[in-house]
Amino acid sequence: MKWLIFSLIFVLLGGMVFAFSTCRSASAGGRVEITLFCWPFATLIKVNRERIAIYEKEHPHVKIRLVSGDEEKYLTMVTGGVAPDIAVSGPSEMHYYARRNAILPLDDFIEKDKSFSTDDFFPVAIETMRYRGKIYGLPDNGSPVALIYNKEMFDRYNKAHPEDRIDYPNDSWTWDDFRHAAKALTKDLDGDGQPDVYGTIIDFYRNRFPIAVWSFGGEVISKDKRRCLMDSPQAIAAVRMLRDIIWVDKSAPSAFTQFAGVSEQSHTTLFREERVAMIMSTRYLYDGLLGKTQFEWDVGPLPKGPAGQVSLYIADGWIISSQSLHPDEVWKLAKFLVSPLSAEIGMRNGRGISCTKAIAKKFLCHPGVKPPHECVWIDMINVSRPKDFEFRFGMGGYFSKAMNQMYFIPRGQKTPEQVCKDLTAIFNKGLKILWEEEGGW
Amino acid sequence: MAKKKESVPTTWRKHAALAGYLFILPNVLGFLAFTSLPVLASLLLSFSKWDLLSPPRWVWFKNYIALFHDTDFWRVPNGYFYNTVFMMMAIPVSIMLSLFLAVILNQKLPGMILYRTLFFLPSITAGIGTMILWMWLLNPQFGLINLILGNIYNAFAWLASGVGWHWAAWESIRPLWLSDENWAKPALILMGLWGSMGGMNMILYLAALQGVPQELYESAKIDGANAWQRFWKITWPMVSPTTFFIFVMAIIGGFQGGFMAAQVMTGGGPNGATTTISFYIYENAYLWFRMGYASSIAWFLFGIVLILTLFNWKFSQKLVFYG
Numbered sequence: 001m002k003w004l005i006f007s008l009i010f011v012l013l014g015g016m017v018f019a020f021s022t023c024r025s026a027s028a029g030g031r032v033e034i035t036l037f038c039w040p041f042a043t044l045i046k047v048n049r050e051r052i053a054i055y056e057k058e059h060p061h062v063k064i065r066l067v068s069g070d071e072e073k074y075l076t077m078v079t080g081g082v083a084p085d086i087a088v089s090g091p092s093e094m095h096y097y098a099r100r101n102a103i104l105p106l107d108d109f110i111e112k113d114k115s116f117s118t119d120d121f122f123p124v125a126i127e128t129m130r131y132r133g134k135i136y137g138l139p140d141n142g143s144p145v146a147l148i149y150n151k152e153m154f155d156r157y158n159k160a161h162p163e164d165r166i167d168y169p170n171d172s173w174t175w176d177d178f179r180h181a182a183k184a185l186t187k188d189l190d191g192d193g194q195p196d197v198y199g200t201i202i203d204f205y206r207n208r209f210p211i212a213v214w215s216f217g218g219e220v221i222s223k224d225k226r227r228c229l230m231d232s233p234q235a236i237a238a239v240r241m242l243r244d245i246i247w248v249d250k251s252a253p254s255a256f257t258q259f260a261g262v263s264e265q266s267h268t269t270l271f272r273e274e275r276v277a278m279i280m281s282t283r284y285l286y287d288g289l290l291g292k293t294q295f296e297w298d299v300g301p302l303p304k305g306p307a308g309q310v311s312l313y314i315a316d317g318w319i320i321s322s323q324s325l326h327p328d329e330v331w332k333l334a335k336f337l338v339s340p341l342s343a344e345i346g347m348r349n350g351r352g353i354s355c356t357k358a359i360a361k362k363f364l365c366h367p368g369v370k371p372p373h374e375c376v377w378i379d380m381i382n383v384s385r386p387k388d389f390e391f392r393f394g395m396g397g398y399f400s401k402a403m404n405q406m407y408f409i410p411r412g413q414k415t416p417e418q419v420c421k422d423l424t425a426i427f428n429k430g431l432k433i434l435w436e437e438e439g440g441w
Numbered sequence: 442m443a444k445k446k447e448s449v450p451t452t453w454r455k456h457a458a459l460a461g462y463l464f465i466l467p468n469v470l471g472f473l474a475f476t477s478l479p480v481l482a483s484l485l486l487s488f489s490k491w492d493l494l495s496p497p498r499w500v501w502f503k504n505y506i507a508l509f510h511d512t513d514f515w516r517v518p519n520g521y522f523y524n525t526v527f528m529m530m531a532i533p534v535s536i537m538l539s540l541f542l543a544v545i546l547n548q549k550l551p552g553m554i555l556y557r558t559l560f561f562l563p564s565i566t567a568g569i570g571t572m573i574l575w576m577w578l579l580n581p582q583f584g585l586i587n588l589i590l591g592n593i594y595n596a597f598a599w600l601a602s603g604v605g606w607h608w609a610a611w612e613s614i615r616p617l618w619l620s621d622e623n624w625a626k627p628a629l630i631l632m633g634l635w636g637s638m639g640g641m642n643m644i645l646y647l648a649a650l651q652g653v654p655q656e657l658y659e660s661a662k663i664d665g666a667n668a669w670q671r672f673w674k675i676t677w678p679m680v681s682p683t684t685f686f687i688f689v690m691a692i693i694g695g696f697q698g699g700f701m702a703a704q705v706m707t708g709g710g711p712n713g714a715t716t717t718i719s720f721y722i723y724e725n726a727y728l729w730f731r732m733g734y735a736s737s738i739a740w741f742l743f744g745i746v747l748i749l750t751l752f753n754w755k756f757s758q759k760l761v762f763y764g
Contacts (some may be wrong), residue, residue: 100492253582407711
């Protein structure tokens, strides 16, 4: 009989532990419990822990539970009915959740709350958070793409070639200037006919090629997001220019590892080892550079094309779940997470650039900061566009299949015309699914 | 009195049995909640369209029909089914290498434990780390493999040029490994062989080899059998149950494999050349949120594995010697 009683107690306890562990956050003992979800990056967790500690001290009636994980975990929590009240999200995911009413539009909160103004943020950051005219996220952290370059490689070249001096990247640079510099800085050290040091790397793996397309006057998709426009003459000319850097000038590696995350590590490593002189990248690359190089490097603006200078902006923001039991409390927290105080914590810890104008300028635009031309990031934000062409979801995989066409360029297996034609066809196939089966983006 | 003596243990046995059932109840409940029900749910989901956030819509066999018309899945070469089967072609080689290693490491020589440990190391090393290491090794421009191959090629090219043959420059013919759709699968197979030949299969073979009675070898030797005859007539049949087990498990694992390499090393590319069935399931489920379609692929995969395992069981068993 004792066995039976013990067994029953054991089962009951197990059941209770299970039941409590799956319970969603709510009010407990007069305190409001809020679940905050963020990606599992050490820096991000550290930043948010610091912010939470301050917020909880200032708001003793609020208890914040930090949960970290990938998008899959977030989605599983949403599907399971225990969605985190507030979460960090990228624009593609945000649009997807907004389309399915999983998150709240923030316009009403913004309108009612006089202490909050979207004017404090970079316009492109707010634009990134917009879906079908409504704002669904508060922008926290982002970065445009700029040109990070090894100053000493420029200096060494200029010393060796006083007749053909090349300037550091600057605002007057066109794509031709960029190509000339990249070619000049490419070197075959062992005389085997193969460069050992490259002028640059053309990154086809994280959908950065639209920078060239836009600056050539082309578009990836139409404004109504129903048609891919990569088969336009301007887009083809831009892709041809990128192809020529690799295959005609031979100033960028022709074939490289495929995968985005690791590819970025490889770019950083190659830059750090002085095997590449210039890389077009976001400020997130700093993690692999600051204090890890033996040479002087700096940041410069992107080259101009026939349609001017354009950069690409990536950002993440805070979204509020429509399942949240305390939307007003969560809004207050969201507001705090993008406040100047929180933004400072973010910037101090080296994550991208705060989307708050004043804080970004405070950290980047003053003498004594290293690298010296940090303020270029602000200039680049002002000429940036969001990734308005990116539809990770709802196109049945056709988006990534379309983008993968670009890989044929560094492999030299298709002409720019063929790549643009195939990319357009595949993209349009996906857009057809998106509009006809999913009801739009 | 005798009746009472009998009834006590019966009651005790009943209680003990009940207690036993209660003890395994949490596990059974966990199995039902986290394994059986999701499996059943995935079967139902395979007949529906579900993007995780909207309610599922019943679509009958539409997902299965779509799968049979999915050109990316079926195309040859570089379709996802083709990729999976292609990479499984390394299974016999891997089994042979494991057996070869086990035979060598089964010798009673000093320091053999160290060698066994060394060969087993890849199996206990973190997968992500070794994959990143292999990415660098396979890097077409800066990797060690192409550096070595290039030097060997250039040496032969130099010798050939001495007799008037002019070979193409190494840079124009070097394998691009993970960056080339024709080389990506062989590159992953190469990495897979490195990891698998000294792993669990080798351990299983070592155990099997140590179970082969020494008298068989001794009597064969007396009868004049040479080393190859002893291996082919004694060792091979005696380890055949192990070979059968490894083969069946490798087929099952092979159909489910390739996910981590695709996720870490190639993203399934280039041009889908390293996307296996399991990675395609992941892409559909968690990158494109097509849970219904992903479930239908998973059940299709289950069907294939089941049929092949039954086939193996029925026909391969005839080749197995149970002594």
